[in-house]
Amino acid sequence: MCTESLAGVHPRVADAIQYALRSPGKRVRPLLLLAAYQAAGGTGDATRLSCAAELIHAYSLVHDDLPCMDDDDMRRGRATVHRVFGSRTAILAGVLMIPLAVEVVRASTSSMHLPESRARAIARALLRAAGSGGMIGGQLNDLLGEGLSLDLGELERIHAAKTGELIAACVAMGALAADAGPEDVHAFESYGRRLGLAFQIMDDVLDVTATTSQLGKTSGRDQALGKSTYPALLGVDGARRRAQSLVEEGLATLRERGLLTTKLAEVANFMVSRTS
Amino acid sequence: MCTESLAGVHPRVADAIQYALRSPGKRVRPLLLLAAYQAAGGTGDATRLSCAAELIHAYSLVHDDLPCMDDDDMRRGRATVHRVFGSRTAILAGVLMIPLAVEVVRASTSSMHLPESRARAIARALLRAAGSGGMIGGQLNDLLGEGLSLDLGELERIHAAKTGELIAACVAMGALAADAGPEDVHAFESYGRRLGLAFQIMDDVLDVTATTSQLGKTSGRDQALGKSTYPALLGVDGARRRAQSLVEEGLATLRERGLLTTKLAEVANFMVSRTS
Numbered sequence: 063m064c065t066e067s068l069a070g071v072h073p074r075v076a077d078a079i080q081y082a083l084r085s086p087g088k089r090v091r092p093l094l095l096l097a098a099y100q101a102a103g104g105t106g107d108a109t110r111l112s113c114a115a116e117l118i119h120a121y122s123l124v125h126d127d128l129p130c131m132d133d134d135d136m137r138r139g140r141a142t143v144h145r146v147f148g149s150r151t152a153i154l155a156g157v158l159m160i161p162l163a164v165e166v167v168r169a170s171t172s173s174m175h176l177p178e179s180r181a182r183a184i185a186r187a188l189l190r191a192a193g194s195g196g197m198i199g200g201q202l203n204d205l206l207g208e209g210l211s212l213d214l215g216e217l218e219r220i221h222a223a224k225t226g227e228l229i230a231a232c233v234a235m236g237a238l239a240a241d242a243g244p245e246d247v248h249a250f251e252s253y254g255r256r257l258g259l260a261f262q263i264m265d266d267v268l269d270v271t272a273t274t275s276q277l278g279k280t281s282g283r284d285q286a287l288g289k290s291t292y293p294a295l296l297g298v299d300g301a302r303r304r305a306q307s308l309v310e311e312g313l314a315t316l317r318e319r320g321l322l323t324t325k326l327a328e329v330a331n332f333m334v335s336r337t338s
Numbered sequence: 339m340c341t342e343s344l345a346g347v348h349p350r351v352a353d354a355i356q357y358a359l360r361s362p363g364k365r366v367r368p369l370l371l372l373a374a375y376q377a378a379g380g381t382g383d384a385t386r387l388s389c390a391a392e393l394i395h396a397y398s399l400v401h402d403d404l405p406c407m408d409d410d411d412m413r414r415g416r417a418t419v420h421r422v423f424g425s426r427t428a429i430l431a432g433v434l435m436i437p438l439a440v441e442v443v444r445a446s447t448s449s450m451h452l453p454e455s456r457a458r459a460i461a462r463a464l465l466r467a468a469g470s471g472g473m474i475g476g477q478l479n480d481l482l483g484e485g486l487s488l489d490l491g492e493l494e495r496i497h498a499a500k501t502g503e504l505i506a507a508c509v510a511m512g513a514l515a516a517d518a519g520p521e522d523v524h525a526f527e528s529y530g531r532r533l534g535l536a537f538q539i540m541d542d543v544l545d546v547t548a549t550t551s552q553l554g555k556t557s558g559r560d561q562a563l564g565k566s567t568y569p570a571l572l573g574v575d576g577a578r579r580r581a582q583s584l585v586e587e588g589l590a591t592l593r594e595r596g597l598l599t600t601k602l603a604e605v606a607n608f609m610v611s612r613t614s
Contacts, residue, residue: 072478125433129406130425149406153429154478157401160436161469168462178454186444193437202348202430 067166071158078147078155079162082120085138086278090261090333091115091232097325098236098250101316108239110170111184114163115232118192121159122201122228124152131205132283139278163188176239184235191231200224204289212290218259225265226258233257249319253326256312260305261333266291267301268338276338305334343442347434354423354431355438358396361414362554366537366609367391367508373601374512374526377592384515386446387460390439391508394468397435398477398504400428407481408559415554439464452515460511467507476500480565488566494535501541502534509533525595529602532588536581537609542567543577544614552614581610 200223476499
């Protein structure tokens with residue numbers, strides 16, 4: 063479904079992109095986008111739009127795993143893209159997913175008959191989250207921070223950029239597509255930022271507590287790479303508590319504005335109770 | 339001037355992007371965009387818009403030179419980005435240049451007071467040229483073709499995608515920004531495609547005939563990498579003649595519609611007579 067826009071892409075790169083997209087992931091970002099869309103009163107079909115978010119996320123995983131980045135062999139229980147297709151194809155496939163995501167936003171917002179200004183706001187939210195203030199900036203700070211002792215504030219800024227901004231953008235994109243007003247969009251974004259940070263904290267926790275087969279990716283990587291993590295700074299229980307309280311804050315923000323749905327609460331609670 | 343949008347980018351990545359952008363290149367793409375803008379009757383300042391084209395081009399050079407791609411140490415007479423900043427930063431800086439280019443298009447078309455539909459058409463032209471049918475697709479086919487004997491048709495398709503589409507997009511972006519009608523935009527694109535192909539043919543020729551110090555990048559790389567080239571298929575003189583006739587076709591297309599300016603002819607002739 064995300065891959066209909068691959069017509070014309072070189073077969074080898076298209077295979078690599080499909081491999082990256084079709085891996086058995088949790089699909090947290092598209093699920094959140096859809097849940098926010100519905101919570102904000104959207105009645106159309108935002109499924110295709112949600113693929114744009116997954117494309118950007120999947121691109122980041124493909125590049126994260128590269129030999130010159132985290133150098134990982136496993137992702138979502140399978141060999142990483144560069145292990146199957148080689149680093150060249152993995153880099154090109156990853157890069158290509160950025161303009162593809164923009165194209166998916168354009169096509170989906172057009173088929174949803176959204177006004178031009180909404181379509182642009184949605185594309186900007188996604189690209190901003192992917193850009194220097196978001197994922198790529200956070201990823202770089204994360205890599206540069208390897209082997210350094212970061213304090214909680216520094217770690218939180220890195221995680222907020224690396225994971226929080228894209229999750230916040232997904233929720234905002236859903237709200238924007240449902241024609242939510244600026245204050246509601248802002249509330250959804252706050253919820254998304256807190257959720258994103260909680261999600262990353264739980265990633266750190268699971269890296270310590272879960273096995274490689276539970277995670278579907280190599281466990282214990284953070285320690286091996288000398289990364290600062292929440293469990294190292296707060297202990298495993300302290301990190302869990304921090305994640306839980308972030309989720310509660312996020313849910314409260316939505317509840318206050320009457321935007322909290324069962325689905326949004328479910329996704330939030332899944333994110334802190336997950337075991338993989 | 340291209341780098342004003344780097345506020346907020348991590349200093350190390352910003353340095354890498356500036357290093358890539360400020361290297362002593364020929365600036366053919368921004369020059370073409372500006373020349374097309376003026377030829378199509380534009381009276382404003384399209385300089386900032388032209389930076390978006392250079393960002394996409396510079397990104398492609400940074401990634402092209404990576405160890406897992408062409409593995410090159412020199413570019414434009416200086417050490418390549420990954421040799422100075424490392425592969426991690428080079429990959430991230432390159433990727434970041436794509437959303438930065440989109441942001442530069444948005445900011446520049448807005449300050450030029452272009453209508454929304456024009457701004458979108460400009461952004462789409464640039465992203466399409468960067469995407470699977472354009473640069474990234476052509477780059478992949480180029481890499482996959484190493485060591486294979488390609489015929490002239492195959493080589494032309496690869497070069498058209500790898501180089502021709504972005505150059506055509508630059509010319510089209512200039513014309514679109516000047517509010518040219520669809521037939522004029524089409525004529526500019528045809529000119530750009532022919533020029534782009536001629537430019538790539540001359541790249542192949544110079545790889546054989548020029549020295550490393552003339553080129554500012556390692557000469558003789560194509561043969562070392564087992565790439566099919568125009569000089570190999572047509573001989574050096576035959577390749578030069580093909581480039582010359584493509585440029586003449588391109589100029590004729592513009593002349594027929596009364597769009598040919600001295601500047602556009604100059605850039606075209608420079609592209610086939612250059613020695614570096």
